[in-house]
Amino acid sequence: MRSSARIIAALLAALAGNAAHGAEVDVAAHETPTFHAMRIEADYAANDDRPWTWDVNGWIGGDINRVWVRSEGTSEHGDLEDAEAQLYYGRNFATFWDALVGIRQDFSPAARTSLAASIVGLAPYFFETEASVFLSTKGEASFRFKQSFDVLITQRLIAEPYVEVNVFARDVGDLNVGAGFSDIEAGLQVRYEIRRQFAPYVDLVWVRKLGETFDLARAAGQDPEGTTLRFGIRSWF
Numbered sequence: 001m002r003s004s005a006r007i008i009a010a011l012l013a014a015l016a017g018n019a020a021h022g023a024e025v026d027v028a029a030h031e032t033p034t035f036h037a038m039r040i041e042a043d044y045a046a047n048d049d050r051p052w053t054w055d056v057n058g059w060i061g062g063d064i065n066r067v068w069v070r071s072e073g074t075s076e077h078g079d080l081e082d083a084e085a086q087l088y089y090g091r092n093f094a095t096f097w098d099a100l101v102g103i104r105q106d107f108s109p110a111a112r113t114s115l116a117a118s119i120v121g122l123a124p125y126f127f128e129t130e131a132s133v134f135l136s137t138k139g140e141a142s143f144r145f146k147q148s149f150d151v152l153i154t155q156r157l158i159a160e161p162y163v164e165v166n167v168f169a170r171d172v173g174d175l176n177v178g179a180g181f182s183d184i185e186a187g188l189q190v191r192y193e194i195r196r197q198f199a200p201y202v203d204l205v206w207v208r209k210l211g212e213t214f215d216l217a218r219a220a221g222q223d224p225e226g227t228t229l230r231f232g233i234r235s236w237f
Helices: 002-030 211-219
Strands: 035-044 052-061 065-076 079-094 097-108 112-123 127-136 141-148 157-168 180-192 198-209 225-236
Touching: 035 198, 065 097, 079 112, 180 211, 198 211
Parallel strands: none
Antiparallel strands: 035 052, 035 225, 052 065, 065 079, 079 097, 097 112, 112 127, 127 141, 141 157, 157 180, 180 198, 198 225
8 A cells, every 4th residue: 555655746747847847847848038139330532521320120029019229310529510329119010120219319519309110021022121210309200211221241241232212391490400301311332351350341321302391401501412422330139
């Protein structure tokens, strides 16, 4: 009898242990690991009146829900010329596509806060696409579209053509911007990936103001079009 009791007790203990282990596995299977990706670019152009520029774009989170951060701008002699930061909550809604909603804060040339919504992802043929809508607290609506893709020359040498277009729903006086298409930027960045996380690059950039914004720039004595060769560093972590 004592032997049978010991066997039954051992079986019950083993079953309890297996059940606990199964519960741990089930919980672990439903836990979503946290990932992150951050890209930082900073470059310099000697022949530009705004020689220093930066561009930050990244996220942290799981496969479905993420927090996104973005920042871009230019600087001259330590003073900000154009500077903005964006913070989003993002949710994956299709393979390679995320929908984002959040806020954008402009610091220069004029301070303003805007509600922001964006869709980011990979269009067919691996075009990295970003379409964003902004509505400032002053009621100013604008739209921004970006697209780029990588062309592998070698495993380390990569050419990246890109384009960005901005559109405003109405005139914005303190930004010297007219309604409609305001500007376009197109370029070709060629980088050499010493490591996947670190790459120096050369960036040939062409910018042109459009429509009413073109006329406003000329009236203010500004050059509405220009081409710049920039030298910079891209880092991933």
